[in-house]
Amino acid sequence: MKYSALNDEPVVLHSYRPSWRHQFRTEARWLTRHCSTVFRLEHIGSTSIPGLSAKPIVDMLAGVANNEQAISLVAELRDCGYVYYREFETEIPDRRFLIKRNCCGERIYHMSVVIQDSLAWRRHMDFKHCLAADSDAGRRYVQLKRQLERMYGTDRKSYGDLKSDFVRVCLSRGPRSAESNLRVNRSVRARF
Helix, strand or coil: CCHHHHCCCCCCCECCCCHHHHHHHHHHHHHHHHCCCCCEEEEECHHHCCCCCECCCEEEEEEECCHHHHHHHHHHHHHCCCEECHHHHHCCCCCEEEEEECCCCCEEEEEEEEECCCHHHHHHHHHHHHHHHCHHHHHHHHHHHHHHHHHHCCCHHHHHHHHHHHHHHHHHHCCCCHHHHHHHHHHHHCCC
16 A cells, blocks of 8 residues: 555544553564564553543554664564555654554554654653643643544544644643643644
8 A cells, every 4th residue: 555545544533442552462462472673662652541532553662772673673563464654754764664454454553663762762752651641731632633533534644744733842841730731732723
């Protein structure tokens, strides 16, 4: 499937499911048995945070020591049923992006392979921690995603691009008071 076709798949959010955590753990165990490249695997994205609505796709972050290990891990992940999309590197050059689908062709896993402790690693982990530590930020993020789902439910690229302002603000401020959360919420929503 080409990169442009991936963006045509509809965005459908689901209420939080505790099974997402189990799904991550099951896949993580399976991957550690089938991949010889040493890597650290983290559950990221909205499916990793109890209470947040999300697309029913478990996002994972694989951290490796260097580019050679990244190349090796991508090859092993491809052998495990993941499809590598080099085109996504134009958006985030330090990340290799892969997707795994179920037997019905639905996305079930997104995998980002990055150098552990790199800027890309820290951004993914910091955003997860921001949402987990600040329930108001999590609530506002879900509100934004629901609004974008209604407006751009058949345009994944716009859906993702329009979330990026919220992510940048969250990363720049980290956990913050409820009062500053309201100011950030107004500035992000002003685009709509």
